[in-house]
Amino acid sequence: MSNWYEKSFGEDYLIVYKHRSRQDASREVARLQEWLQLQEKQLILDLCCGMGRHTIALARKGYSMVGLDLSRVLLSHAVRESEGLAIPFVHGDMRALPFVDHTFDVVLNLFTSFGYFERDEDNLRVLSEIHRVLKPQGQFVMDFLNRHAVEQNLVPESVREEDNVWIREERWIDGDFVCKKITVKDERGERRYEERVKMVEYPRLRQWMEQTGLTVVQAYGDFAGHPYTKESERMIMVGCVNK
Ligand SMILES: C[S@@+](CC[C@H](N)C(=O)[O-])C[C@H]1O[C@@H](n2cnc3c(N)ncnc32)[C@H](O)[C@@H]1O
Incomplete structure (x- = not known):
């Protein structure tokens, strides 16, 4: 294991990031429902789901969820926590998703799960993969850091x-x-x-998304729903597949 993201998301991650709780996740999920106008039968991918905070909260609300992550440790926590919900938790790399084209109605990428690769080419591949696995009417949310903040x-x-x-x-x-x-x-x-996270800024991220077939419809600065500005706490892109 030579890349930081292969080592840093194990048992100790659960202790270091304990403050990012399931309570936060259920608040964020309520906002996702509103922003995306989620429909009951939709199939949602939680890309880089970690211990499944959002995956499980959404499944409890009745959505069909799939979680994907590279960390077997975090995935096994997710499986344990989601007992009875029958959520498929899949091991995989966000640059090469093990799903056929046009599988999902929605792809979520939450809590800074992007910008992990040194080469822009790899970061762009993640966006291409999101585009590839989304249905033609599909939507996405990326909750990313805001460089200025x-x-x-x-x-x-x-x-x-x-x-x-x-x-x-x-x-x-x-x-x-x-x-x-x-x-x-x-x-x-x-x-x-x-x-080690690449602080891709708004204009560049937006342009990368466009380039890979994704359109940003709205950008928020936090989960309270404030519009994105340079000063915002977060950079949350909500969008869809290019029409
Ligand atoms: C900051 S955590 C966020 C986890 C989750 N979304 C949450 O909000 O709790 C980033 C996640 O990305 C996963 N990850 C890192 N590199 C990955 C890769 N190449 N492919 C898929 N997942 C990856 C990590 O294992 C970790 O679970």
Whole structure:
């Protein structure tokens, strides 16, 4: 395993990101229902579903869900948490989705699950794959970081304790990438992880989407539904397949 995203989403991720709870997810899901005007029979892909926070919340509301992720650890948590809901949780890479063309009504990509690759070509492949697996009338939502806000609010170092686990997060900017080094320490010893996300900005992301057959219909700055501006907390693109 040589890429950061193959190592950083295991058991310790669940501790470090414990604050990103299922409660947040159910609030976000209510907004997704409103923005997308979701219909009961629609088939929805939660691309990079992690432990399935949104997948499970949407399934509980009666939607047909599929979750895909690269982390077998997080997928097994999702399977456990979703007992009785019969959600297919699929292991795969977002650059090569194991689904036939035009499978889904909606593709979701939430909580900064994009920009993981050094080469733009790979990041673009993710968008092409979203386009490929969407039906001709399909819709998508991408909830991504907002570069300006990341740069303005970057906290270079923070330390906290979570369930008797000591966590240090160091953050810095390296060109177009926002980077994080996470050190986790407990009675089992010390582990280190990295994160490295390309801060693709609004005009470029929009242009990449257009280029791959996706149209941005609305951009929000948060899940409260404020319109996107340069100062926004997040950059949430809601769109559809090009007509
Ligand atoms: C920041 S987490 C977000 C998880 C989830 N969407 C949520 O809101 O809790 C990013 C997820 O992307 C997954 N991931 C990383 N690289 C991937 C890849 N190449 N293909 C598919 N999933 C990937 C990770 O395993 C992780 O679950």
